[in-house]
Amino acid sequence: MQRKKILYLTDLNYQAKGRVYSEEDIYITGKLKEIFDVVLCHPECAEGFEDEADLIVFRNTGSVIGYKETYNSFVNRVKQKGLRTFNTFTGKADMNGKQYLLDLTGENYPVIPTVDSADCLDMLPETDNYVVKPKDGADSIGLEFLTKEEVAVRGLSGGRFLIQPRIDFEYELSFYFINDKLEYALYAPDKTKRWVLRQYHYSDDDLLFAKKFIVWNTIDKGIQRVDACRAKDGRLLLVELEDLNPYLSLLEVDEKTRDVFMTDFINAIDNA
Ligand SMILES: Nc1ncnc2c1ncn2[C@@H]1O[C@H](COP(=O)(O)OP(=O)(O)O)[C@@H](O)[C@H]1O
Ligand SMILES: [Mg+2]
Structure with a gap:
């Protein structure tokens, strides 16, 4: 039987704090290549290869803020051409920015309570310390810890920022x-x-x-x-x-957990 052709999207140069994402991709693709034909590619170079692939696997590509237009046109092509991807681009969460935190708050899910305007602070639990983050942010870019006074001074009302109580978690x-x-x-x-x-x-x-x-x-x-x-x-x-x-x-997980993960990952790709 013909082996499935996998276009594996990642940014091998992505600089993440305290971690080297590419080591994970080297490990994963080393396992995938035993079963599939795999090519690695940065999302910015993907267009010319997409039509050849049976499946596009979207992995450690870093924050898409760094290549927002490329990302948006990629997602458009996925939808228009019906490209097969893993993950499917049908999610309601982070792949569309952080709007879902407001949606889940509205639907009473167990989420850090979130509003997108300083006018709505009274909808949050009473606190003196807030977290403000850009709605289209990731990797802590633009994330700030602010006092109540600072939030008031900023006039955060344009819907571009999310405001949450700062949780003093365990x-x-x-x-x-x-x-x-x-x-x-x-x-x-x-x-x-x-x-x-x-x-x-x-x-x-x-x-x-x-x-x-x-x-x-x-x-x-x-x-x-x-x-x-x-x-x-x-x-x-x-x-x-x-x-x-x-x-x-x-x-960082133990070998048995990692082996089970890879077996399930390979099966999921096979069935995608
Ligand atoms: N409301 C909050 N209260 C306390 N800490 C927070 C809050 N929101 C975020 N943080 C801290 O900031 C980190 C990054 O926030 P997160 O919402 O995951 O954004 P990113 O998309 O940048 O990963 C969290 O892992 C947590 O340590
Ligand atoms: Mg995070």
């Missing part, structure tokens, strides 16, 4: 899904080093929490990461639903 954790299966969870025991992750032994309630967002979202096929924080009262709150190109920290 720790942050992430749940990694392939399609609708939770593969593993990791947490950051040291709040000052959020990229230093350890295995997290999740409870049934934790799984239910994370699954809620996967069920809410409309990704048919793909990898998603549910980022959350554990508030002081013990509740989990969603920080981010990464449905475009979540970094997986795959080289």
